[in-house]
Each structure stands twice: as structure tokens, then as C-alpha cells.
Amino acid sequence: MLDVPASGVLRQLWILIKAMRSSPRRDALLFLPVGSVIVIATNAVFQIRLNNWQGALYDALQNRDIGAFGHQLLVFLMLIAVLLLLVVAQTWLTEVGKVRLRGWLTRDLLDEWLKPKRAYLLAFAGEAGVNPDQRLHEDARHLTELSVDLGNGLLQASLMLLSFIGVLWILSEQVVFNFGHGNVSIPGYMVWCAIAYAAIGSWLAWRVGRPLIALNAERYAREADFRVSLIRVAERSEAIVLYQGESDERRHLDETFHKVQRLARQLASGIVSLTWVTSGHGWLAMAAPFLIASPGYFGGQLSLGSLMIAVGAFNQVQYALRWFVDNFSKIADWRATLLRIMALRDRLQHIEQLHGDQHRITFYETPDGSLILEDVEAYLPGSLVECAAPEDRKIVLKAGEHVLIAGDSAAAKTTMFMSLAGLWPWGDGRIGLPPRAEMLFLPERPYFPIGTLRVALAYPAGPLDHKDEHYAEALRSVGLDRFVEDLDREIDWDRRLSLEEQQTLGFARVFLHAPRWVFLNDSLGAVSEKRRAALMAAFAAKLGQCTIVSTDSDIGHHFFQRTIHLRHARRREAGAGEPIPERD
Numbered sequence: 055m056l057d058v059p060a061s062g063v064l065r066q067l068w069i070l071i072k073a074m075r076s077s078p079r080r081d082a083l084l085f086l087p088v089g090s091v092i093v094i095a096t097n098a099v100f101q102i103r104l105n106n107w108q109g110a111l112y113d114a115l116q117n118r119d120i121g122a123f124g125h126q127l128l129v130f131l132m133l134i135a136v137l138l139l140l141v142v143a144q145t146w147l148t149e150v151g152k153v154r155l156r157g158w159l160t161r162d163l164l165d166e167w168l169k170p171k172r173a174y175l176l177a178f179a180g181e182a183g184v185n186p187d188q189r190l191h192e193d194a195r196h197l198t199e200l201s202v203d204l205g206n207g208l209l210q211a212s213l214m215l216l217s218f219i220g221v222l223w224i225l226s227e228q229v230v231f232n233f234g235h236g237n238v239s240i241p242g243y244m245v246w247c248a249i250a251y252a253a254i255g256s257w258l259a260w261r262v263g264r265p266l267i268a269l270n271a272e273r274y275a276r277e278a279d280f281r282v283s284l285i286r287v288a289e290r291s292e293a294i295v296l297y298q299g300e301s302d303e304r305r306h307l308d309e310t311f312h313k314v315q316r317l318a319r320q321l322a323s324g325i326v327s328l329t330w331v332t333s334g335h336g337w338l339a340m341a342a343p344f345l346i347a348s349p350g351y352f353g354g355q356l357s358l359g360s361l362m363i364a365v366g367a368f369n370q371v372q373y374a375l376r377w378f379v380d381n382f383s384k385i386a387d388w389r390a391t392l393l394r395i396m397a398l399r400d401r402l403q404h405i406e407q408l409h410g411d412q413h414r415i416t417f418y419e420t421p422d423g424s425l426i427l428e429d430v431e432a433y434l435p436g437s438l439v440e441c442a443a444p445e446d447r448k449i450v451l452k453a454g455e456h457v458l459i460a461g462d463s464a465a466a467k468t469t470m471f472m473s474l475a476g477l478w479p480w481g482d483g484r485i486g487l488p489p490r491a492e493m494l495f496l497p498e499r500p501y502f503p504i505g506t507l508r509v510a511l512a513y514p515a516g517p518l519d520h521k522d523e524h525y526a527e528a529l530r531s532v533g534l535d536r537f538v539e540d541l542d543r544e545i546d547w548d549r550r551l552s553l554e555e556q557q558t559l560g561f562a563r564v565f566l567h568a569p570r571w572v573f574l575n576d577s578l579g580a581v582s583e584k585r586r587a588a589l590m591a592a593f594a595a596k597l598g599q600c601t602i603v604s605t606d607s608d609i610g611h612h613f614f615q616r617t618i619h620l621r622h623a624r625r626r627e628a629g630a631g632e633p634i635p636e637r638d
Contacts, residue, residue: 063389063392066392066396067392069396069399070159070396073162074158077158077162079154079157079158082154083154083155083158086147086150086151086154086155087151087205089143089147090144090147090148090151090206090209091209093140093143093144093147094144094206094209094210094213095213096140097137097140097141097144097210097213098210098213098214098216098217099217100133100136100137100140101137101214101217101218101370102217102218102221103133104133104134104137105218105221105363105366105367105370106363107126107129107130107133108362108363108366109360109362109363109366110122110126110129111123111126111130112358112361112362113358114126115358116358144206148202148203148206151202152198152199152202155198155201155202156194156195156198156199159194159197159198159395160190160191160194162399163189163190163194163395163398163399163402164190166399166402166403167186167190167402169402171405171476171477172402172405173186174477175405175408175477176401176402176405178408178409179401179405179408180401181275181397182397182398182400182401183398183401184275184278184279185275185278185279185281185282186398187278188274188277188278188281189394189395189398190398192274193274193391193394193395194395196387196391197388197391197392197395200384200387200388200391201388203384204381204384204385204388207377207381208377211373211374211375211377212374214370214371214373214374215370215371215374215375217370218367218370218371218374219245219371221363221367222242222244222245222248222364222367222368222371223241223242223244223245225244225347225360225363225364225367226240226241226242226243226244226245227241229243229244229346229347229349229364243346244343244346244347244364244367244368245371247342247346247368248368248371248372248375249375251339251342251372251375251376252372252375252376252379253375255331255332255376255379256375256376256378256379258331258379259328259331259332259378259379259382260378260382262324262327262328262330262331263324263327263328263331263382263383263386264386265324266321266324266325266328266382266383266386266387266390267386267389267390267393268390269317269320269321269324269390270321270386270387270389270390270391271390271391271393271394272317273314273317273318273321273390274390274391274394275394276310276313276314276317277314279310279313280307280310280311280313280314283306283307283310284307287303287307325383328382328383331379332379332380332382336380339369339372339373339376342368342372343364343365343368343369343372344361344365346368347361347364347365347368409480412433412480413433413480413481413482413625414479414480414481415430415432415473415478415479415480415481415482415483415484415485416483416484416485417476417479417484417485417486417487418484418485418486418487419486419487419488419489420486420487420488423453423488423489423492423570424450424451424452424453424486424488425450425451425474425485425486425487425488425571425601425603426448426449426450426451426484426485426486427444427448427449427483427484427485427486427618428447428448428483428484428485428486429447429448429482429483429484430443430444430473430481430482430483430484430485431443431481431482431483431623431625432466432469432470432472432473432478432480432481433469433480433481433625434465434466434469435465435469439624439625440622440623440624440625441481441482441622441623441624441625442461442463442465442466442467442469442470442620442621442622442623443620443621443623444470444618444619444620444621445618445619445620445621446618449618451601451603451616452601453570453599453600453601454598454599454600454601455601455602455615455616456601456602456604456613456614456615456616457601457602457603457604457614457615457616457617457618458604458605458607458609458614458616458617458618459471459603459604459605459617459618459620460607460617460618460619460620461619461620461621462622463620463622464576466620466622467575467605467620468575468576468605470605470620471495471573471575471605473485474487474573474603475495475573476490482625488570488571492569492570492571493569493570493571493572493573494563494564494567494569494571494572494573495572495573495575496557496560496561496564496572496573496574496575496577497575497577498557498575498576498577498579499553499556499557500556500557500559500560500563500577501513501548502547502548502551502556502559504544504546504547505544506541506542506543506544507537507540507541507542507543507547508525508541508542510547510559511525511528511529511541511559511562511563511566512563512566513563515567520566522541524566525538525541525566526538526541527565528562528563528565528566529562531562531565531592531596532558532559532561532562532565532589532592533558533585533588534555534558534559534562537559547559552580553580554580554581554582554585556580557577557578557579557580557581558581558585558589560577561577561578561589561593564593564597565592565593565596565597568596568597568600569600570599570600570601571600571601571602571603572597572600572601572602572603573602573603573604574602574603574604574605574606574609575604575605575606576605576606577604577606578606578608578609579606579608583608586608586609590609590613594613
């Protein structure tokens with residue numbers, strides 16, 4: 055099921071409006087709806103004039119008055135010139151509104167997503183954290199486009215209703231019924247008929263189309279799963295081919311695509327059922343106003359021109375009232391997309407309370423820049439009772455020490471590594487850390503942003519923060535002299551380099567930044583023994599005062615001065631709460 059915030063649609067819209075009001079781009083965003091209101095209101099005024107012109111034209115035809123007929127043709131040309139200008143202006147405001155609204159929403163979501171630690175913790179947030187890329191890209195685009203289209207349509211329908219309901223009410227006085235005991239006129243007769251006709255259609259559309267909301271939401275989730283599966287095959291194609299796993303991947307893709315197709319068939323069935331209501335309601339609307347106004351025309355109270363004005367006004371009122379009927383499938387789509395966007399936004403804003411029933415490690419910054427572990431237990435992913443804990447209850451690491459984290463379980467060592475980085479908060483005890491700017495963490499696979507090699511090495515700092523000779527010296531220190539000439543070459547370095555080269559380049563980044571603390575998690579596992587020894591020798595020579603904390607014993611025990619032994623233990627309150635999900 056889709057994980058969504060508990061609040062309703064009005065509450066969700068109000069949250070977005072408040073966020074928009076605090077945006078520095080709020081003036082540009084406000085200009086577009088204000089302009090749309092003015093243009094649509096002006097359009098409604100000229101639609102009334104066009105409807106009245108239609109009555110005058112039919113009267114001229116009925117009276118065979120060629121002079122009046124010619125005059126009405128000139129009036130028509132002036133009316134359509136103004137209406138054409140208004141339609142073009144409304145189209146411009148609509149399309150620009152989509153662009154600006156999407157720009158604001160995407161930037162707002164990116165701001166929430168890329169706040170410290172949130173992108174990582176989102177992976178443990180359940181359904182709302184699955185495939186955030188689709189919600190940030192496709193769902194944000196779809197929601198803003200639907201919002202502008204539906205918002206303009208609702209505004210236009212509302213203004214048309216207000217504009218024509220008075221005309222229809224006045225003309226209703228000329229529809230007189232004779233029941234044999236005198237003439238009877240029902241105040242607002244045609245207005246009540248239009249309301250009743252639209253209400254019946256709206257109720258039927260709601261009953262038939264309501265399941266489309268959940269189906270659309272589920273469909274977007276399954277489409278995202280299928281896209282991610284395709285990307286995974288494309289990115290891991292070498293390994294798949296080497297294992298001859300094409301048939302297995304095809305089977306997995308077939309299963310994932312089958313879910314997409316199943317939901318698509320259910321949606322198609324629902325849309326067909328809804329079309330019976332919307333199209334039938336629309337076709338009947340062609341004859342309904344003539345039938346409703348016929349007593350006035352055949353009774354002589356309405357001329358042909360007045361009848362056509364009444365029919366036009368009825369159609370406009372009925373069109374405005376049945377806006378819900380005509381747009382229910384879009385409304386269902388919009389509601390489903392809004393649920394997905396708000397589920398992501400809500401979960402990001404409350405990510406710090408994720409799995410709030412679990413104990414949490416207390417993190418603080420030490421005044422002397424040391425690293426202190428006090429009674430630390432890091433809960434293992436997916437377990438209710440197990441944790442990784444150092445054998446010593448209190449550990450203090452000073453500057454310049456080389457420390458090995460040893461343990462029988464790679465999961466335990468990785469969990470402790472993530473806890474030291476502040477990314478794995480679930481556990482007990484206290485961890486005192488040096489200033490974050492003095493620490494550098496190297497995972498098994500370093501991250502290199504798309505861009506030049508200079509950008510990749512300097513990350514997360516800017517490429518201009520270091521001189522050319524610093525980049526060259528860092529590359530030579532790790533034996534990658536051949537890349538010195540490629541500093542300004544822009545390619546996808548994650549794909550261009552082997553894992554060994556990536557890990558080696560990660561150490562070049564260490565030499566470039568020269569941090570005071572370096573944390574390694576199997577960061578040299580793909581590097582040959584000879585090169586690994588050379589790297590550590592260069593590290594000792596260049597960064598002798600740097601503290602290094604590593605989970606990788608392959609570096610060589612002689613390099614380390616201390617060892618922190620991890621043990622598997624039971625939580626202090628085993629079984630409390632739900633297990634933390636597994637890491638991807």
C-alpha cells in the first residue's frame with residue numbers, strides 16, 4: 055500500500071501553499087495566477103456578449119433582416135478578435151505557469167531531500183522512500199501540469215457559472231407551464247434543472263471513478279519499480295553477461311512488467327466505465343436544454359433568439375457544474391500524484407523521527423577534537439535483538455593514532471563505520487566526534503560526481519580550492535601519474551575507472567584534502583597488495599599526524615597501533631520496537 059501522510063487533500067495543499075509563500079520566487083509564482091484570474095474573468099464577460107450576439111443573430115435570421123444580419127457579422131468579428139487574444143494570453147500564462155510551478159516544487163523537494171543525512175536515511179523510510187528519483191522528476195512534473203490545467207479549468211468553470219446563472223435565472227421567467235388552471239412560472243426553473251442534471255452526472259462519476267485514485271497511485275509505484283529494474287540491468291550488464299544471467303533477468307523484468315500491465319488493465323477498465331458516464335452525460339446535454347426550455351418557446355413567451363440565448367446559458371451553466379464529471383479521471387490522477395509527492399515531502403521533513411520507537415545513539419562534538427565511544431551498541435540492520443558493540447566500554451582515540459576495527463562480521467563493522475559517520479543512529483551509548491570538517495570517510499566504492507577529474511578529486515570542495523600542482527602531487531602519490539594530463543577531461547569517472555582505480559583515486563582525494571581524521575570501510579579491498587602497501591607508506595609519510603580508523607585488516611596489522619574488537623551482543627532491551635530495515 056502507498057505510504058501517505060494522514061492529513062487530507064486540503065491540508066496537503068495548505069502545506070504546499072505555505073512553503074510557496076516562503077519561497078524567494080513567490081512574486082513570480084503569484085503573478086501567473088493573478089494574471090490568469092484577470093484573463094479568465096475578461097473572457098467570461100465576452101462569452102456573455104458572444105451568447106447575446108447569438109440570440110441577436112437568430113432574431114435577425116428569423117425576421118429576414120439583412121441589415122441587422124450584416125451588423126451582427128461585424129460584431130462577431132470584433133468579439134472573436136478579443137476572445138482570440140484572451141485565449142492566446144491564457145495559453146501563455148498556463149504554459150509558463152507549469153514551468154515556474156514545476157521549478158519551484160522540484161527545488162523545494164531537492165532542498166528537503168539533500169539536507170544532511172536525509173538522502174541516506176530515506177532508504178529506511180518504507181514505501182515513501184522507494185524510488186525518490188521518480189517522485190522528484192516525473193511526479194513533480196505531472197503534478198504541476200495537472201494542477202495548472204485543473205486549476206485554470208476550475209476557475210473558468212466557476213466564473214462562467216457566476217456569469218451565466220443570472221442570465222439563465224432571468225430567462226427562466228419566460229418558461230411558463232399551463233396545467234389547465236392557469237399559467238405557472240417556476241423561479242429559476244432552468245437553473246435548478248441545470249444543477250440537478252450536473253449533480254446526477256457528478257455523483258455517478260464519483261461512484262464509478264473513485265477507485266481510479268488508488269489505482270493511479272499504485273501504477274506510478276510499479277512503473278518506478280520497472281524503470282529501476284531496467285536501469286539495474288543496464289548498469290550491471292557486464293556481470294549479468296559473464297554469469298549468463300540474461301534469462302533470469304528477463305524473468306524478473308517480465309514479473310515486474312506484469313504488475314505494470316495488470317494495473318494498466320485495471321485502469322483501462324475503470325476509465326472505460328467512467329467514459330460511459332462522462333460521454334453519455336455530454337451527449338444528453340445537447341438535447342436537454344431544448345427540452346427544458348421548450349414550454350416557453352412553444353407557448354410563445356420565448357423567441358427563437360431568446361431560446362438560443364437560454365440554450366447557450368444553460369450549456370455554460372451546466373458545463374461549469376459538470377466540470378467535476380468531465381475531469382474526474384484527471385482529478386483522480388492529480389490526487390494520486392499529490393499523495394506521492396506529499397508522502398515523500400512529509401517523510402523527509404520527519405526523517406529524524408524515523409523508527410522513533412528505537413533507542414538512539416547520542417552524538418556530540420568533543421571539545422578537544424578526540425573521538426570517544428561510551429557504552430556504544432549499534433543495532434544491526436534487520437535484527438530485533440542483535441547489536442555490534444566494542445569490547446571496551448569506553449574508548450578514547452587521540453590524534454595521530456592508527457586504529458583497526460576488528461570483528462567476525464562485515465555487517466557489524468560496516469554498521470559501526472556508519473555510526474561513526476553519524477548516519478546510523480539506532481543503538482545505545484554516546485559517541486563524541488571531532489569537528490565534521492576535520493573528518494573524511496571512504497566507503498568501499500568512492501563517489502565521483504560527473505564532471506572533470508579535477509571536480510571529482512576536489513569533491514565535496516570546489517575545484518578552485520586547490521592549485522594544479524596539488525592535484526598533480528596527489529595523483530603521483532598514489533601512482534596515478536597518467537591521469538595528470540586528464541584533470542580537465544569531463545567523463546563519467548564511475549564508469550571509466552575500475553574499482554581498484556576508484557579506490558586508489560579515493561586515496562588521492564585524501565592526500566589532496568589532508569584531513570585530520572580518515573575513516574576507511576574496506577576502502578582498499580580491490581587494490582593489489584603491493585599497491586596497498588605503497589599507499590599506506592605514502593599515507594604515513596605525508597599524513598603522519600592524521601588519525602586513521604579502518605575496518606580493513608588487509609592493510610596490514612603492522613600499520614595499526616590499536617585494535618577495537620567488536621562483539622555480537624544482545625540489545626540491552628532486546629525486542630523493543632520494530633527491527634530496523636536491511637540496508638540496500
